[in-house]
Structure formats: structure tokens, C-alpha cells
Amino acid sequence: MRIAVLSGKGGTGKTFVSVNLASVIKDSIYLDCDVEEPNGRLFFQPEITKEIAAVSKIPVFDGEACVGCKKCVDFCAFHALIYIKEKPKVFTEVCHSCGGCMLLCPAAAISEEDKQIGVVEAGRGINGVPVITGILNVGESSGIPVIQKVLEEGDRIAAGKEEAVQIADCPPGSACSVMESAMEADYCILVTEPTAYGLHNLKMVYELVTVLGRKCGIVINKDEAPYEPLEAFCREKQLEVLARIPFSKEVAKLTADGRIASRELPEMEKEFTDLYHKVRGCVMS
Amino acid sequence: MRIAIPLDEMKEKVCVSFGRAPYMLFADTENGTQEVVINPAAEAHGGAGIKAAQFLVDHQVNVLITVRCGENAAEVFREAEIEIYKASPLTAEENVKQYLAGELEKLTKFHAGFHGIQ
Numbered sequence: 001m002r003i004a005v006l007s008g009k010g011g012t013g014k015t016f017v018s019v020n021l022a023s024v025i026k027d028s029i030y031l032d033c034d035v036e037e038p039n040g041r042l043f044f045q046p047e048i049t050k051e052i053a054a055v056s057k058i059p060v061f062d063g064e065a066c067v068g069c070k071k072c073v074d075f076c077a078f079h080a081l082i083y084i085k086e087k088p089k090v091f092t093e094v095c096h097s098c099g100g101c102m103l104l105c106p107a108a109a110i111s112e113e114d115k116q117i118g119v120v121e122a123g124r125g126i127n128g129v130p131v132i133t134g135i136l137n138v139g140e141s142s143g144i145p146v147i148q149k150v151l152e153e154g155d156r157i158a159a160g161k162e163e164a165v166q167i168a169d170c171p172p173g174s175a176c177s178v179m180e181s182a183m184e185a186d187y188c189i190l191v192t193e194p195t196a197y198g199l200h201n202l203k204m205v206y207e208l209v210t211v212l213g214r215k216c217g218i219v220i221n222k223d224e225a226p227y228e229p230l231e232a233f234c235r236e237k238q239l240e241v242l243a244r245i246p247f248s249k250e251v252a253k254l255t256a257d258g259r260i261a262s263r264e265l266p267e268m269e270k271e272f273t274d275l276y277h278k279v280r281g282c283v284m285s
Numbered sequence: 286m287r288i289a290i291p292l293d294e295m296k297e298k299v300c301v302s303f304g305r306a307p308y309m310l311f312a313d314t315e316n317g318t319q320e321v322v323i324n325p326a327a328e329a330h331g332g333a334g335i336k337a338a339q340f341l342v343d344h345q346v347n348v349l350i351t352v353r354c355g356e357n358a359a360e361v362f363r364e365a366e367i368e369i370y371k372a373s374p375l376t377a378e379e380n381v382k383q384y385l386a387g388e389l390e391k392l393t394k395f396h397a398g399f400h401g402i403q
Contacts, residue, residue: 073339076332077330077331078330078331078332079326079329079331079332079333079335079336079339080332080335082335082338082339082342082361083339083342084339084342084361084364084365085364085365089364091332091335091357091360094331094332094335094357141331
């Protein structure tokens with residue numbers, strides 16, 4: 001089973017929920033898909049036993065074969081290609097590896113080569129939890145190849161273990177990298193907070209998981225008092241509020257110290273155990 | 286010589302953005318003509334600086350006068366041997382005169398890109 005943890009807005013508590021949830025499940029595997037700023041490892045402190053390179057394809061030009069038609073330059077939606085002094089050139093950080101230029105070139109002057117854009121680290125952390133961390137190199141435009149490697153490694157570790165539960169800590173927002181992380185999840189936990197901004201971005205991420213046809217439910221983090229527009233949205237869309245995690249300075253302090261609240265506070269352990277059972281119930285039904 | 290200057294909506298002042306300027310002024314110093322054209326990169330989803338730079342290369346521009354310029358576009362200009370000068374707060378036309386009088390300085394600092402956030 002794979003549970004994706006998402007939130008439109010950053011800083012809502014995706015990593016908090018993911019780490020604490022992974023911590024209370026017996027056969028959990030923690031996947032850090034937030035490859036631009038993977039921080040689940042700060043909590044689990046895994047001992048890295050395996051490193052996997054994540055690569056993407058970039059175009060390589062055969063200057064002699066190029067006829068200078070500039071079809072590739074005009075085609076590139078990301079404007080990663082230029083043509084100067086009768087020579088094509090690629091800005092590799094801007095390239096999204098779609099391969100379109102290669103397909104389009106009438107002179108077959110474009111081939112592809114691998115470029116390493118990041119790394120995936122795997123190892124076991126606190127409580128023996130397998131922790132798989134995707135790390136995208138600074139300056140790269142798309143972390144998707146790194147995310148794919150993280151998910152592959154998660155599937156590999158989970159293979160043959162029926163009880164294994166993969167927790168995918170997704171990137172913030174609702175862009176391609178979030179879609180990639182949540183696309184094949186059995187369940188999506190949408191973490192939000194009782195603020196206008198939290199609700200605004202929740203709506204976007206809810207729309208995404210709806211398009212993807214995923215089952216989902218809501219976790220309201222830092223819950224002090226009901227925020228009526230959020231409550232109304234959940235009622236209107238018939239979204240189950242799986243958990244309301246109260247705002248607590250004690251929990252905030254523990255988390256800021258890199259500690260896992262559900263391991264130290266019985267009420268947090270119960271909160272996340274209950275959350276897991278609800279999600280499991282939804283997946284099985 | 287052909288000089289390019291990014292223009293704002295009113296087509297008079299130098300636009301603070303290079304890649305996303307709505308218009309470009311092309312000034313030809315040999316025949317004294319000037320033309321204002323739409324910048325095809327203004328609405329680009331990404332890589333606006335690169336696209337606008339390619340646009341200038343394709344129009345045989347020799348000199349760019351701009352308030353600022355990103356790293357990627359600057360690389361295009363370096364390869365294309367297009368010189369970049371820092372615009373003064375005056376109108377685009379005044380900037381052309383200032384450039385010809387040798388009163389403008391070269392732009393040497395390039396930013397890492399705003400990627401739609403500014």
C-alpha cells in the first residue's frame with residue numbers, strides 16, 4: 001500500500017504527518033519525494049547504505065549534420081535551445097527532457113545523453129524504518145526523474161511484503177512533481193491548516209487528486225478553532241476529516257528539535273495510529 | 286550597428302525586465318531608423334530571457350541597452366558577441382544618444398533569474 005501525503009501550501013505539515021505516520025506503522029517505508037528540500041531524514045537520521053544516481057536525458061547536437069532549420073529551437077516550449085553562429089546549443093538546466101527536438105530534427109542531428117540531476121539515498125533510520133530520500137541538484141528545473149527513482153526503490157523494498165506501507169512525503173504545490181508523487185498512491189492524505197491560504201491551496205491539490213482519481217481525506221494541522229470556510233468546503237465535497245491535530249507548542253518544539261512526536265507523546269501516538277487505521281479502512285473498502 | 290532596448294507598455298521608457306518586456310526597440314545607427322516590435326518572449330511560460338535573447342540574435346543586434354539581464358540570456362549574448370550596456374533612467378531614445386556619446390557603462394552583473402517571481 002502506498003499513502004501519499006500532500007498539501008498545496010508549504011509549511012502545513014506534510015513532513016510532520018508523514019514522519020509521524022511512518023513512525024507508528026509497523027512495516028512502513030518512508031519516501032521523501034520532496035526532492036528540492038528533503039527533510040524527513042532529519043527526523044529518521046538514516047544510515048545510508050545505498051546511493052542511486054538519478055539521470056535525465058539532454059539533447060546532444062551533431063554540428064556537422066545540423067542543417068540550421070531551427071525547428072528544434074522553435075519547438076522547445078521551455079526555450080532551452082538556442083541557435084547562434086550556425087550552431088545549436090542547449091541550456092541543460094532549463095531542458096525538461098521531453099525528447100521533442102530529437103523527434104523533430106529533419107537531419108537526425110540530435111541524440112540524447114544522460115545527465116545526472118540528483119541522487120537517491122536509501123538506508124534504515126530510527127526504529128529500523130527504511131528511509132528513501134530523493135535529492136535534486138540545485139538549479140535543476142525538474143525533479144521528476146529523482147522522484148521516479150524514489151518510488152521505484154520504495155516498490156523494490158515493499159515487493160513481496162503484503163503489510164508494507166509506503167508513505168510518500170510529496171513536494172508542496174500541485175505541479176508535475178506532486179502529480180508524479182501521488183499518481184499511483186492508494187490513498188492521498190491532504191494536509192491543510194485552518195487559514196485562508198491553507199484552504200486556497202487545499203482546493204488546488206484536491207482538484208489534482210480528483211483528476212488523478214485517487215481516494216483522499218483531510219488532516220487539519222495546527223487546529224486551534226474551526227475555520228468555517230474550510231469546514232464548509234469539506235462538507236460540500238464530502239471530504240472526511242481524518243484528523244484534527246491541535247496546535248501545541250510542545251509538539252512544535254519537539255519537531256523543531258528534529259524529534260518524532262508520535263514516539264514521545266502518547267496522545268500523538270494515538271492520533272497517528274487512529275489516522276492510519278482510518279486510511280487503511282478507506283483503502284480496504 | 287543595431288541597438289536593442291526593452292520597452293515598457295508605453296513604448297517610451299526602458300522596461301525593467303529584459304525577457305518579459307512587452308516591446309523591443311531596434312535602433313539602426315547607420316540609417317538612423319528606429320522600429321518598435323512586440324517581444325515574442327514576453328508571455329513565455331519559462332525561459333523568457335533565452336527566447337528574447339535568441340530574438341535579438343536573429344535580428345542581428347550588436348548592442349543591448351537594458352536595466353538588468355539574467356545569466357542565461359547573458360550567456361547567449363556572450364556567445365553571440367552582443368555587448369550589453371546598463372540603461373540610464375531616461376527614455377529609450379535618450380539612452381541611444383547616451384550610448385552613442387559613450388556615456389553608458391557596460392552591464393557586468395547578471396541575476397540568476399526570477400522564474401516568474403518578482
